[in-house]
Amino acid sequence: MKNVLLTIDVENFDESLVAFALDLCRRYEAKLWIIHVVPSSDDHYIPYDVGPEYMRVSMAEELRKEHRLLQKLADRVSGEKVDAEALLIGGEIVDGIIDQSVSVKADLVITGVNEHGFLANALGGNTALEIIKRSEVPVLTFPLE
DSSP states (O other), X not given: OOEEEEEOOGXXXXXXXXXXXXXXXXXXXXXXXXXXXXXXXXXXXXXXTSSOXXXXXXXXXXXHHHHHHHHHHHHHHHHTTOOEEEEEEEEOHHHHHHHHHHHTTOSEEEEEEOOOOHHXXXXXXXXXXXXXXXXXXXXXXXXXX
């Protein structure tokens, strides 16, 4: 195993997920790719040619903040003797994760999973399930609190 793609939700960040991925990468001497996808439906992911300037400035600051958080995380992991790189992309969450898993030649995708009820899963509310269905590489799900 050479490349591991770790999906991160910056709004529901779970340190135990990162610790697990770090341990796995250390054991296999794999590179850790840390990805956060900003959904196109989010308020701060609006095309920059739309809306007043103060909205665009606010959106840009939010994206910079998320990128800094990811970069600090990648730097911290690198300090633990694991090669790591942060990726912040925009678009549909599952599409972005699947595309990046191909792009970085991931051997494994690790994603956190929240416990959802039957109705949420039936209505497509489970991102982890969609990643599992569409991924061409193994997906490891990690329970989040």
